[in-house]
Amino acid sequence: MSDAHISLRSIRKTYGSAVAVDDLNLDIEEGKFIAIMGPSGCGKSTMLRMLAGLEDVTSGDILREGARINELPIWEREMPMVWQSLALFPFLSVRENVEFGLRMNGIKASERQRRALEWLEKLGLGDFANRSINQLSGGQRQRVALARCLVTEPSVLLLDEPLSALDAHLSVQMQGELKRLQRELGITFVYVTHSHSEAFSMADTVVIMNQGRIEQAGSPEDIYLRPATPFVAEFLGGSSIFECTARARKTGDFVLESIDGAFKCDASEFPDLEEGQHTSLIVRADQISVTAEGGWAENEVRCKVIGEEFVGALVNLRLETAAGTAVNVQLQQRDMQALDIEVGAGVTASWHPEDGHLINNT
Numbered sequence: 001m002s003d004a005h006i007s008l009r010s011i012r013k014t015y016g017s018a019v020a021v022d023d024l025n026l027d028i029e030e031g032k033f034i035a036i037m038g039p040s041g042c043g044k045s046t047m048l049r050m051l052a053g054l055e056d057v058t059s060g061d062i063l064r065e066g067a068r069i070n071e072l073p074i075w076e077r078e079m080p081m082v083w084q085s086l087a088l089f090p091f092l093s094v095r096e097n098v099e100f101g102l103r104m105n106g107i108k109a110s111e112r113q114r115r116a117l118e119w120l121e122k123l124g125l126g127d128f129a130n131r132s133i134n135q136l137s138g139g140q141r142q143r144v145a146l147a148r149c150l151v152t153e154p155s156v157l158l159l160d161e162p163l164s165a166l167d168a169h170l171s172v173q174m175q176g177e178l179k180r181l182q183r184e185l186g187i188t189f190v191y192v193t194h195s196h197s198e199a200f201s202m203a204d205t206v207v208i209m210n211q212g213r214i215e216q217a218g219s220p221e222d223i224y225l226r227p228a229t230p231f232v233a234e235f236l237g238g239s240s241i242f243e244c245t246a247r248a249r250k251t252g253d254f255v256l257e258s259i260d261g262a263f264k265c266d267a268s269e270f271p272d273l274e275e276g277q278h279t280s281l282i283v284r285a286d287q288i289s290v291t292a293e294g295g296w297a298e299n300e301v302r303c304k305v306i307g308e309e310f311v312g313a314l315v316n317l318r319l320e321t322a323a324g325t326a327v328n329v330q331l332q333q334r335d336m337q338a339l340d341i342e343v344g345a346g347v348t349a350s351w352h353p354e355d356g357h358l359i360n361n362t
């Protein structure tokens with residue numbers, strides 16, 4: 001038996017004939033920040049709701065410290081959930097909202113008040129205790145919702161897109177606060193988000209789901225540098241994916257054949273690669289260079305510029321090969337200016353063999 005804090009074992013959830021979560025296995029260590037990502041409808045919220053006890057599991061087990069908690073009611077699970085919609089009570093004051101969870105646990109009034117004020121203080125809301133909820137900003141309400149969960153001192157907090165209603169600036173500020181709180185309190189966070197930056201900046205482990213299953217779970221660095229499946233690479237975006245067949249190994253590098261020509265790739269991370277095997281070659285946008293004529297690196301492919309998007313000091317360049325493969329490139333704006341190219345222009349995209357990452361497709 002695993003010594004994980006919480007384990008999901010072969011969890012399945014169906015609604016009639018529709019499968020929302022399918023044979024999902026995950027171990028969550030105590031005190032870690034787990035971010036769950038995936039396309040809309042892949043089962044993220046359903047998984048979180050099953051953890052909270054808001055949904056029954058169709059089959060499989062949820063274990064806490066090795067003990068099965070499938071049938072444990074919500075109030076005994078001690079895994080409160082924070083939603084995007086907050087669900088605060090507008091007719092109660094800020095303090096009364098925070099006290100609410102303690103009231104449900106039968107804690108006496110003076111103790112409830114003391115603990116609620118302590119948490120409001122910790123979250124920078126000490127001066128707002130007697131205000132009504134509709135006199136607060138979005139970010140302040142979000143903090144009240146957090147305080148209401150944290151006041152019960154749970155060891156696990158479930159968060160379903162808690163920052164998605166906030167503007168970009170406030171969201172970044174709250175990300176810093178959430179991470180600090182999680183670290184200081186040593187609470188396990190299971191955090192569902194659509195935001196790559198939230199997941200990658202805060203989480204110890206990022207879980208990418210697809211159609212009710214886990215495609216990959218790993219450290220942010222692992223997922224970013226070594227996507228395990230073409231789905232993960234595509235979901236993260238910003239990479240180019242070339243479908244290839246492995247050919248002869250030459251001086252340490254594999255030669256890969258694709259409809260866009262032959263490419264070399266360092267296969268040291270992929271020691272079992274054999275001739276004839278199908279593989280996806282993934283090249284990150286920041287590893288590709290663009291020149292007018294090429295002749296810069298061992299791997300090259302001629303492309304047409306399809307579009308450009310300016311993001312601050314960076315430019316995302318969308319290219320397409322003659323065979324129709326999408327090639328994504330990220331350049332510094334000054335390099336883009338030096339290139340002096342327009343949509344429709346012909347360019348050469350190039351990268352070094354060691355900058356490609358291979359995914360086994362067989």
Ligand SMILES: Nc1ncnc2c1ncn2[C@@H]1O[C@H](COP(=O)(O)OP(=O)(O)OP(=O)(O)O)[C@@H](O)[C@H]1O
Nearest residue numbers: 015018019020038039040041042043044045046047
């Ligand atoms: N109560 C329900 N009855 C029927 N189907 C449901 C129910 N709740 C969820 N589903 C379905 O289960 C699947 C997973 O839904 P879920 O809400 O978990 O996805 P999600 O990954 O959280 O999506 P999003 O990112 O859009 O919030 C979807 O196909 C959804 O339509």
